[in-house]
Amino acid sequence: MSERVLLDPTGEREAPSRERAPRPASLDGRTVGLLDISKPRGDVFLDRLEEQLAGRGLQVRRFTKPTFSKPAPVDLRHEIGTQCDVVIEALAD
Amino acid sequence: MPGTLTSKRYKVDDAVGAIDLCFEKGWTDGLPVVPPTEPAVRAMLDAARLAPDAQIAYIRDRAMAVTAEKVAINAVMAGCKPEYLPVVITAVEAACTDEFNIHGLLATTYFSSPVMIVNGPIAAAIGMNSGINVLGQGNRANATIGRALQLVVRNVGGGRPGGVDRATLGNPGKFTFCFAEDETGSPWEPLHVERGLTPDASAVTLFAGDGVRGMVDQLSRDPESLARSLAACLRAVPHPKMALGFDVIVVVSPEHGRVFREGGWSKSRLRDELLALLQLDGDDVIRGAGGIAEGLPEGLAGATVPKFRDDGLLLVHAGGGAGLFSAIIGGWINGPGGSQPVTREVRP
Numbered sequence: 001m002s003e004r005v006l007l008d009p010t011g012e013r014e015a016p017s018r019e020r021a022p023r024p025a026s027l028d029g030r031t032v033g034l035l036d037i038s039k040p041r042g043d044v045f046l047d048r049l050e051e052q053l054a055g056r057g058l059q060v061r062r063f064t065k066p067t068f069s070k071p072a073p074v075d076l077r078h079e080i081g082t083q084c085d086v087v088i089e090a091l092a093d
Numbered sequence: 094m095p096g097t098l099t100s101k102r103y104k105v106d107d108a109v110g111a112i113d114l115c116f117e118k119g120w121t122d123g124l125p126v127v128p129p130t131e132p133a134v135r136a137m138l139d140a141a142r143l144a145p146d147a148q149i150a151y152i153r154d155r156a157m158a159v160t161a162e163k164v165a166i167n168a169v170m171a172g173c174k175p176e177y178l179p180v181v182i183t184a185v186e187a188a189c190t191d192e193f194n195i196h197g198l199l200a201t202t203y204f205s206s207p208v209m210i211v212n213g214p215i216a217a218a219i220g221m222n223s224g225i226n227v228l229g230q231g232n233r234a235n236a237t238i239g240r241a242l243q244l245v246v247r248n249v250g251g252g253r254p255g256g257v258d259r260a261t262l263g264n265p266g267k268f269t270f271c272f273a274e275d276e277t278g279s280p281w282e283p284l285h286v287e288r289g290l291t292p293d294a295s296a297v298t299l300f301a302g303d304g305v306r307g308m309v310d311q312l313s314r315d316p317e318s319l320a321r322s323l324a325a326c327l328r329a330v331p332h333p334k335m336a337l338g339f340d341v342i343v344v345v346s347p348e349h350g351r352v353f354r355e356g357g358w359s360k361s362r363l364r365d366e367l368l369a370l371l372q373l374d375g376d377d378v379i380r381g382a383g384g385i386a387e388g389l390p391e392g393l394a395g396a397t398v399p400k401f402r403d404d405g406l407l408l409v410h411a412g413g414g415a416g417l418f419s420a421i422i423g424g425w426i427n428g429p430g431g432s433q434p435v436t437r438e439v440r441p
Contacts, residue, residue, distance in 0.1 A: 006111055007129045008101040009120050009166040009248040011157050038430075067430030069197035071154055 024086060031059040033084035037068040042090040049088060063087075096144040098131060098162055115170065120248055122240065122268055126170035137165040140175030141182060149182055150189035152250055154196045159185060163249050164241075171241035171269075176219050177234055181241045183297040183439045184209055184271075188242065192433040198301045198425060199252040204264045205425035205432075207246075208302035208342065209239055209271040210409055212285035213295030215439050216273035223275035225413035228305050228344065228420060239271030264304040272411060278347055279410035280354035287360065288436040295439040300342055300407065301425040301432035303331070310349070311417040316356035319349060320363060323419065324370035328400060330423040334378040334388035336398045340405035340424035340434065346412035349419050364406050371400035402427065407434065 024030060032053050034046045050060050063080055065072045080087050103118075105111045111128035115121050127133070138145060138161060145162035152159060161182070168181045188195045188207055198205060211221055222232035230236060246252040254260065260267075276283045285296035308326045313319035323343065330341050345353070353363055375393040382388055389398060405427055412418075425432055 004105055004111060004130055006103045006105060007098060007134055007166050009129060009170060011249045012101060013157055069426055069431045070194060
């Protein structure tokens with residue numbers, strides 16, 4: 001069998017990605033976003049987190065994805081990015 | 094078809110080296126693939142009269158176009174004949190619609206994956222199986238068309254287990270799950286006609302399905318009994334205490350189909366009867382009922398809950414002539430928030 005040439009079946013492009021923001025040394029004075037991805041009981045987890053974070057005097061904002069089965073819409077990601085310093089996403093079941 | 098193939102090239106010494114390279118690069122589903130050489134890919138594109146750079150679909154979540162060249166390369170690897178390519182192309186188009194939501198289907202921890210049903214004259218023209226062992230192995234067109242879609246998902250879409258694919262258990266249909274409906278022997282109109290296309294059109298329907306669960310009823314000889322029997326089995330999709338979130342396909346075999354034909358039941362009659370039989374008593378299916386924590390919210394106590402949404406029950410006729418069985422293929426999350434069945438015409 002002679003030498004042969006194969007063609008690459010992949011997309012040959014990395015999906016665009018961005019660096020994560022550096023993790024803050026402390027949460028003092030930060031606004032924390034809590035993202036519920038709409039899985040059952042995710043709210044139970046996030047309610048408790050909100051209670052604890054607010055108890056430490058932190059600003060907390062709540063967000064919800066319309067459905068857990070699709071990526072968060074661009075405007076929701078933008079909203080979180082512009083309003084919060086850190087975000088906690090709840091995966092639950 | 095003119096046009097330059099622009100994919101990156103890899104040189105190998107021989108056929109074994111070619112197969113090994115595909116494994117090393119992570120391009121396969123775990124089984125060997127046919128090495129995608131330029132002549133093979135060209136033959137594939139020529140058969141479908143497609144330019145290599147023709148855009149078949151766009152993957153929004155990866156901001157990436159899927160070109161005919163990439164689909165053809167993956168179809169060669171899957172073992173497709175050139176004449177299968179139009180079906181593969183149609184399946185890729187259908188998979189990349191917002192309605193089908195292939196990204197979510199792949200990213201879920203659930204079992205499901207695309208199940209492909211082919212209707213119309215192209216099925217017989219390319220030698221697809223709609224008869225004996227229809228959901229099993231042994232037919233090149235069924236096996237390789239379904240596999241080609243999975244390889245496109247893997248290689249172009251990035252859907253690798255542990256990457257975007259987060260399935261807890263998966264299912265063997267993720268190698269390939271593609272079959273043709275037996276239209277000529279069916280007591281009913283075929284799936285693509287029910288979904289709005291003409292009988293002479295060829296079509297692909299994609300459904301986000303899990304595996305095949307067998308359903309046995311060897312004693313029912315009247316449609317009322319067989320419908321009750323089917324309903325009893327459908328109650329377990331995906332759990333007897335869950336409702337409305339999952340669609341389902343029932344693949345009705347010829348011997349079960351005969352019971353409905355002889356009883357004079359149309360497809361819509363059977364669907365209506367099944368939906369009526371599958372009205373659940375909320376008290377039986379709420380959380381904690383029957384000593385089972387899983388179930389619907391407690392607020393549904395006293396209510397009647399439909400097991401399936403009205404258009405959530407797909408009926409397809411296929412299989413060998415002997416055997417009083419049908420197959421149940423459960424879905425994944427349905428509706429706009431999950432995956433909707435998508436039917437697309439195969440363009441000649």
